[in-house]
Amino acid sequence: MPKIVAVTGNEAVAEALRQVNPDVCAAYPITPQTDMMQRFATFANNGKVKTEMILVESEHSAMSACVGAAAAGGRVITATSSQGMALMWEVLFIASGSRLPIVMPLVNRALSAPLNIHGDHSDGMGARDCGWIQLWSENAQEAYDNAIQAFRIAEHMDIRLPVMICLDGFIISHSIERIEYLDDDTVKNFVGEYKQLNPLLDVEHPVSYGPLILPDYYMEFRRAQAEVMTKVADVVLNVAKDFEKISGRKYGLFETYRLDDAEIGLVILNSAAGTSKDVIDEFRNRGIKAGLLKPRLYRPFPYEEVGEALKHLKAVCVLDRADAFGASYGPLFMDIASSIYPYKDKPILINKIYGLGGRDYLPEHAELVLNELAEIAKTGKVKTFKEYIGVRD
């Protein structure tokens, strides 16, 4: 029987990790993730999990130890945020290039400088093209559900790739919400036994991990990695189907909210989607056809499916909680622009940067954006394609 509880996002993900019961966990403290690994370490030290902890001296070593442990042949986790993810950056590519199914919650936080411990998406966006699968989560329930599904996706024999589960720092990680926990046995059966692939610990069949590959084969190797990415979406959907059977909760590659007949729409990740949905309801009550798309599988990005879902709109605003400093658009905007690019008739796109370093995203921000979109839809005229909102002049 599912259990209804009131817990924080960090607590919910730690609970999912306890239920999955991995073989090895590397942990290093960083705000706002710290409390998740503290909780997990408490499970380990009280015999609630079989997991061996590696309490490393840095995130670089956390990911390095995860690579070693996963190559050895077992289920491996760690968790991080912000600067910690930045320090891991080198090894993130090695984990994915070596096709190791490591699972890592990323409690999204701003990057230095200036130092800021609060939530935005700079960390996850900075690592978006490192070959990991990224699942983003609106609330604690989605973070819990994504954490459980992540193992099935990562360890799928057609995939064998690491997975990052993104949730907003503080807003989700430290806020108490009502969520439903599955039974331990249900989670255990859903995730299943870990299947080894070329384990280092099989000393009878020695394998070499991490070769030097020069121009003669490097490109073939990279193409193979790119091809694996094309198989991820189907696996994510199949795992979601199975997950719906045990939880009653439905997941796709992204969520659409009142989008089918919408004329204007927002595209937004994670917690701010919740606030936006409320404002969309208000606009609908006033007879304005507004809708929303919230990506879940952000890497690999389902360009075709997202393009199909958005192509009929007149005007769309992509809201980014991170900027890409190239005097260009936010990272999510660039993906959305790519997804609608192939269509002859497509919505006008604008980009807003919001909520950096934990700045609140308020209903009035969504309202302003939706009013602007309604105007663009009517006139076809755009004043500014990209701007910061909720910021002092």
Place this chain on the structure above:
Amino acid sequence: MATPLSLKELSKKELLLTAGHRMCSGCGAPPVVKMVLLASDYPVVASNATGCLEVSTCISEYTAWKIPWIHNAFENAAATISGVETMYRSLKKQGKIDKEIKFIAFGGDGGTYDIGFQSLSGAMERGHDMLYICYDNGAYMNTGIQRSSATPLGADTTTCPAGSVVPGKLQERKDLTKIMAAHGIPYVAQASPSHWSDLMKKVRKALEIKGPKFMNIIAPCNRGWRSRTDDAILLSRLAVETCYWPLYEIENGVTRVTVKPKEKKPLVDFLRPQGRFKHIFAPENEWLLKQAQEDVDKNWEKLLREEEFTKPQEEAKE
């Protein structure tokens, strides 16, 4: 029963680093690795820091390693093997594996003294059951002979070249072996391929001790040392005989010099065959030569004193 450490018996054992790897001819590192692996009667899983040994032994579809082997990055051979070893403990506890396996990390001096130092220190402090082997050739040889913190005083490298104003490296080497001993780990040793029996005994002893172990092994590089290709073993012997590279071990806090040269040779005997020290024989650089000899003398005497005062009580009374 353990294989006796005799040439006759060892020659019957399979070499676990095969021929056909692409290390330079005359490199000191492959004999070191072969000796380390020959010394073990247990199955070994190894990690390898980026460097000469790594890039030359596993290229595209070829591998010279007949043991399970993992290369992760430059600075994390210790953290990587700590992950492998932890998974081993986890699976063993769960009854999913029953073999006795040993875990060894290999790194050059750049990957150990410098960029991998934090990862090494962390792994040692955490107490993993592993042996870290540094093959020390005294510079970043893989990228083309750049100075590391293991580069000896006065040496000419590509980033501290012997110039008219700065005559090569002006700093003494970092004493990593002592720093590792200061971690309070159960076993630390220095070895040299010239003294193969001493080297292999130390490896064997290290593998029998539970917990983190560290060995620093000199590995001459003829490209970087500007020496003859057939001088690797000779030079490593001279390093020992001049007391530049003393052979000793520190086991549970007790220091023992395992090979004491009958006659301590002058440091110049070790320096002269190496082109990287050619300039320090010039009259204006005499002070460097003098300081280098003084450093060796100071460290050697300190080591002998350390051996004396760490001697167990009973032995000291005799």
